[in-house]
Amino acid sequence: MEPRPAAPRPRLCDSLGADQTPSASTLNAARAEARPAGRRAPAVAAVLPAGGSGERMGVPTPKQFCPVLERPLISYTLQALERVCWIKDIVVAVTGENMEAMKGIIQKYQHQRISLVEAGVTRHRSIFNGLKALAGDQPDSKLSKPEVVIIHDAVRPFVEEDVLLKVVTAAKEYGAAGAIRPLVSTVISPSADGCLDHSLERARHRASEMPQAFLFDVIYEAYQQCSDYDLEFGTECLQLALKYGHIKAKLVEGSPDLWKVTYKRDLYAAESIIKERISQHICLVMDTKDENHVGHRLEEVLKDELNHVKVTSRLPCHTGRDLDQIMSEQCYSYVCVNVMTSDFEEIRKLVDMLEESNLSILYPVVVISVYFLDYKSVPFDQKMENLMQIREYAKEVKKRNILLCGLLIYYPQDEHKLQESLRQGATIIATLIKERNSGLVGQLLVA
C-alpha cells in the first residue's frame, strides 16, 4: 500500500505557525475547468460563513456539518469552490466549538487554499470576520487582499464555476452582484392581526440566493460603516453594499442548483443528487479482448438498461495504462468481469490503483466483481470459497471507502435464459451502483 500524500493543514488566521499555501493537488488540477477565453478574472477570494446552528433542520448537528454519503456537507461546498482554480483563497468562518472538527474535515478530505476564522454571532458578523482576515491589515495574516470577494453559503454545495464567474464579472463592472431565482411560492405580507394584508406580484420579485460577489473595498467599507442593527438583524449583503457602498448591485439569474440545504428533506435531496452524479460513468474492466465474449454482451445489456449512463470497457490493470485515465476522469463505479480467472488478483490490482488515485477520499467507489458460471451443472462449493474470500477482503477495502461486492451470473447454454440472466445481472449492478450502500459490502449476489 502506497503512503498517501500528507494532507494539507488549514491556515489559521492570526496564527504564527500557519502553513504556506499548498500547491493545488493533481486531482484539483484535473478537476479545474478552463476559464472561458477572452475574460481575465481579477484576483478573487471567497468567504464562507459557516457558523449557523441549523435550527430549521430539526437535528442537533448544524446542517453544514451533517453527513451526506458519510462526508460533511460543507466539504462538498469547499470542493465546489476549490476546483475553480482562479479562486485564490477560501476563508471559512466557524464557531470556536466547531474549529477542531473543521480542521479535521480539511485534513481528511485534503481541502486546499482554506483559511479559518472564528464566526461571529450572526451571519453578517461572520462574513465581516472573513473580510477582516482578507483585508491584510491583521498581524501575521498570510492572506492578501483580493480585488473581488465572493460570498457563498456553506450549505449550497452545488454551485458551478459558470455562475461564480458571472457574479465575479458583474461585480467587477458594477461593484456588487448576486444570483437570483424565480420565487417558488407567492410572497405575502401579513397584517398585524394575522390576516392577509396583500400578496406580492410574483413576476416582480425574485429570491435572492448565493453566490454574491463584491469589489473587496466596496463590501469591506460597507461592513465597516454599517450599524450594529444591520449586523444583528440584516440578512442581505447586496442591500448593505447598496446602502453604504453607493453602488449598483447587478442581479444574475442562477440555476436551480443554487438551492440552500435548509431542511432535513434537502439533505435527502443532496444525497440523491450526489449519488446520481457519481454514478454517471461505469467502467467495465474485462480480462479478454475477445469481442464475442459474454462480458461484452453484459456491457451491451448495461448500456441498454442504463441509457443515461456512460458505460466503457477497459483491459485490466496489468495490460494497459488507460485505467489511469478513467480514474482521472472521476469514474466511481467499476465492474470487474473475471473471465479467465476466478481469483482476486485482478480485483486486488484494481483496488490498489484506486487507492493510488485518491478517488475514494471524496466519494465511495463501487467495485463489483463479476463471475459467469453454469451453476446448475457445476457444484457451488468452489464458488462459495470465493464468497468467503470476498467477504473478508471487502471488509478490509471498505475501510478505504471502496465498496466491493461479488456477482455470479448464471451462464446457461440456452440463449434466451442467458439473455435473462444478463438482464438480471445488469439490474443488480445498476442497483448496487445507484444505492452505493455500505451495508451490502462483501455479498455475493446471484443473477
Place this chain on the structure above:
Amino acid sequence: MEPRPAAPRPRLCDSLGADQTPSASTLNAARAEARPAGRRAPAVAAVLPAGGSGERMGVPTPKQFCPVLERPLISYTLQALERVCWIKDIVVAVTGENMEAMKGIIQKYQHQRISLVEAGVTRHRSIFNGLKALAGDQPDSKLSKPEVVIIHDAVRPFVEEDVLLKVVTAAKEYGAAGAIRPLVSTVISPSADGCLDHSLERARHRASEMPQAFLFDVIYEAYQQCSDYDLEFGTECLQLALKYGHIKAKLVEGSPDLWKVTYKRDLYAAESIIKERISQHICLVMDTKDENHVGHRLEEVLKDELNHVKVTSRLPCHTGRDLDQIMSEQCYSYVCVNVMTSDFEEIRKLVDMLEESNLSILYPVVVISVYFLDYKSVPFDQKMENLMQIREYAKEVKKRNILLCGLLIYYPQDEHKLQESLRQGATIIATLIKERNSGLVGQLLVA
C-alpha cells in the same frame, strides 16, 4: 389467491353513467384519524388543480404524475386527503390528455371519493372548473355543494389532517384561510435594468403555501366576478377572496411538510421521506416462544442498531391472529425468522396474509426470510437449494409489490463471533428495509 375487491371507478362530472359514491374501504377507515372532539367540522370538499405541465422539473412527465416508489406523486396527495374522513368529496382537475391515466391511477390505488373535471389552461381556471362541479348547478352532477372548500396542490403530498382542520376552522370563521411558512431566501425587487431595487424585510413577509380553505359561496362568487386577467395571470386564491369576496383571509402557520414538489430534487426528497416513513416499524415473525432463542437476540440487536424504529415480534400466522393487527397498523417491513423449519411455508402464509391486507397496493412491502446456520461445519448445498427456491418465489411475489429476500446468518459456537454476525445481519436487514429496492429481490444474503 383471494380476488381483490373491485377497485372503485372515479365519478366523472357531467357524465350520465357515473358511479354512486363508494363506501370508504376498510383500509381507509382504519387509516382515518378521529376528529378532535368538541369541534364540529362543516361539510367539506376539496379541489385539487392537477393540470400543470411541470416545466420547472426538467422532465417530460408533469410532476404530479412522476413516480415516487413507482407510484405517481398525485396518488400520495389523494391518499393524504382521503384518509381525512370529514372531507366528503375530492375534485381533481386534469387535462384531457391525462384523463385516462388519472382514471387508471384511481382504480389501481383504490382511491375513494374522487371526481374528475377537465383542467383549464391556467391554475385559476382549473380551480374554477372544480368549484363549478361542486356548485351543484351542473346538469347530472352527483356532487352537492359543501359549506367549506379546501384548495390544495397535487404536488404537496405530505399535508396533515391537523393543518387541514386549522384552515377549515379558520375559513368558517373568517371566510378564507391559508397556510403560510417563513421565507427561506430573502425576497428582492429588481429594477428595470436588472439591478437590485430593494430587498424585502424577511420578518415582515411569508411564503403563501397550500392548503387554503374558503366558505364555498365566498370563493365561488369571487371566481365568478373576477376578470380574465385574474384567471390568466393570478396565482393567489386568498387574494381573489379578499378582492372580490370582501372578507378577511386568515393566515395559519404550517409545518415544513407542506412544501411543494417543484424540482427534480424534490422528487428525490419525497421518495426518501416516504421510504423513511414506511420503515419506522419492523415486525419480526418468529416461530418459537423460546425467549433464549437466537431470534430474540437478533431482535435485540435490531432494536439497538435502529433506535428510532419500532421493532416488535409476533408468532407466525397459524398460531395467532395478532399479525392481522400489525398489518392494520400499516407495518411495511417483515423479518421472518425461521427457527424450526427451512422451508417456505411460513413465508408463503405471511405473503398470503399481506396480500389479503391490501397493504402492498400503496407501498412496497419488504419481507426478509432469515435462517441461522453454522455454514462452516454444515455443507452449503442444501441451503443453496433454498436460494433457488427463494429466487423463483420472490419473482412471483414481486408482481404483488412484495419484495422478498433471504438472509443466512452465521451461527457459530463462539459467542463473540455470533454477536458479530448478528450485528452484520441487522445491518443487512436495515439496508434492505431502508432502500426498499426491487433490484435485489430474491437474493440470499449472508451475514
